[in-house]
Amino acid sequence: MAKKLKIGLFGFGCVGQGLYYVLNNSTGFKADIVKIAVKDKTKERSVSKELITFDKWEILNNPEIDVIVELIDDAEEAFNIVSEALKRGKHVVTANKKLLANHLEELYKLQQENNVSLLYEASAGGSIPIIRTLEEYFDNEELEKVSGIFNGTTNYILTKTINEKLSYATALKQAQEKGFAETDPTSDVEGFDPKYKAVIIALHAFGLIIKPEQILNLGITTLHDNDIKYASEKGYKIKLTPVIQRLENDKVGILVAPRFVKETDQLFNVDNEFNGVIVEGKFSGEQFLQGKGAGSYPTGAAVLSDISALSHGYKYEYKKHVQKHASDFTNDVFINVYFRYNSIIDLDKIEFDEITEKYTGTDYNYIVGKVNLQTLITNRDYILKNNLFISLVNDKIELNTKTKISIKEKQLINN
Numbered sequence: 001m002a003k004k005l006k007i008g009l010f011g012f013g014c015v016g017q018g019l020y021y022v023l024n025n026s027t028g029f030k031a032d033i034v035k036i037a038v039k040d041k042t043k044e045r046s047v048s049k050e051l052i053t054f055d056k057w058e059i060l061n062n063p064e065i066d067v068i069v070e071l072i073d074d075a076e077e078a079f080n081i082v083s084e085a086l087k088r089g090k091h092v093v094t095a096n097k098k099l100l101a102n103h104l105e106e107l108y109k110l111q112q113e114n115n116v117s118l119l120y121e122a123s124a125g126g127s128i129p130i131i132r133t134l135e136e137y138f139d140n141e142e143l144e145k146v147s148g149i150f151n152g153t154t155n156y157i158l159t160k161t162i163n164e165k166l167s168y169a170t171a172l173k174q175a176q177e178k179g180f181a182e183t184d185p186t187s188d189v190e191g192f193d194p195k196y197k198a199v200i201i202a203l204h205a206f207g208l209i210i211k212p213e214q215i216l217n218l219g220i221t222t223l224h225d226n227d228i229k230y231a232s233e234k235g236y237k238i239k240l241t242p243v244i245q246r247l248e249n250d251k252v253g254i255l256v257a258p259r260f261v262k263e264t265d266q267l268f269n270v271d272n273e274f275n276g277v278i279v280e281g282k283f284s285g286e287q288f289l290q291g292k293g294a295g296s297y298p299t300g301a302a303v304l305s306d307i308s309a310l311s312h313g314y315k316y317e318y319k320k321h322v323q324k325h326a327s328d329f330t331n332d333v334f335i336n337v338y339f340r341y342n343s344i345i346d347l348d349k350i351e352f353d354e355i356t357e358k359y360t361g362t363d364y365n366y367i368v369g370k371v372n373l374q375t376l377i378t379n380r381d382y383i384l385k386n387n388l389f390i391s392l393v394n395d396k397i398e399l400n401t402k403t404k405i406s407i408k409e410k411q412l413i414n415n
């Protein structure tokens with residue numbers, strides 16, 4: 001039978017309060033929040049004063065508490081709290097994608113060394129149960145690709161500005177007021193937040209531990225009316241989409257960038273704060289999961305589901321990592337993009353391998369074609385500084401031809 005857990009909660013912001021509400025209004029599952037550690041001594045709280053502490057050790061050193069729920073903003077302080085908790089034999093639930101993406105290796109080891117469980121379903125896709133789906137349902141199947149919309153704030157902004165003609169500033173403000181955005185929304189709009197989520201998903205889908213710095217993230221900050229016009233004329237919507245794809249050489253390619261999405265695409269109608277995840281399996285084909293990707297109650301519900309799983313002794317086995325499902329990660333790949341540029345100097349910097357469409361006008365210029373991902377990584381700052389805009393035109397990552405030739409040569413030699 002499930003054990004009634006005693007919880008020490010860190011953080012009582014949007015998600016912390018969401019968890020408190022969801023837990024207290026849940027009919028199927030009971031657990032006690034014994035203490036809540038917060039930073040701000042001046043803030044009025046909606047819970048009894050006895051529950052609140054400003055001293056993290058009061059929770060970490062309390063032998064009565066068996067589960068730590070970490071929901072604070074600061075990823076490095078969160079790492080200190082989570083690692084101290086794991087070392088003390090306490091199970092942990094967190095929603096902190098930055099903490100996880102930056103410290104996956106250490107956190108993986110700490111769980112093994114201390115025989116404790118760290119669960120984090122709420123860290124990627126909000127209420128969408130993607131991590132447990134990958135870990136438990138797709139544990140045996142080789143996956144080809146995981147892609148989708150992993151950020152509620154940017155999806156909300158894109159929906160409101162493009163479909164409903166709100167200004168960018170108003171849409172962002174609404175996303176902040178509704179509790180979707182990070183405290184520093186740069187993480188959302190520049191694509192860091194969905195990149196952290198892609199790092200976490202890459203571990204459970206392909207078994208790879210990849211550092212966020214290795215992955216390109218382009219956001220929506222340089223999106224211009226002309227880009228929206230181009231997309232609308234072709235019947236596309238613009239979505240910020242991470243793509244994590246197995247390549248021919250068993251390596252994995254990853255990036256986070258805006259993408260033109262066709263009406264026939266599953267993601268076309270995923271609007272507002274909703275997220276969508278497409279999982280493509282070798283045998284099962286395409287699966288599509290959709291749900292609220294941000295917000296107090298949906299995220300609180302995902303945290304509660306992890307707490308409930310802990311009461312049944314659940315832990316991730318990192319099956320794809322143990323089975324070594326992919327060999328490595330590479331950025332030596334080609335992607336097909338739309339590139340809006342200002343002058344010929346920009347084209348010297350961002351060199352295309354193939355060009356399929358080109359427009360030079362008085363108002364703006366663009367080309368559509370194939371570019372090496374590494375070129376965009378090298379010039380990311382240049383792109384942002386000069387207000388240039390890149391959007392994927394499809395969700396395909398192609399291995400560099402030179403690498404392809406060497407695989408063919410290797411096969412010939414082997415034969």
Ligand code: HSE
Binds near residue numbers: 151180
């Ligand atoms: N800021 C994040 C988002 C919150 O907008 O998706 C959920 O992780």
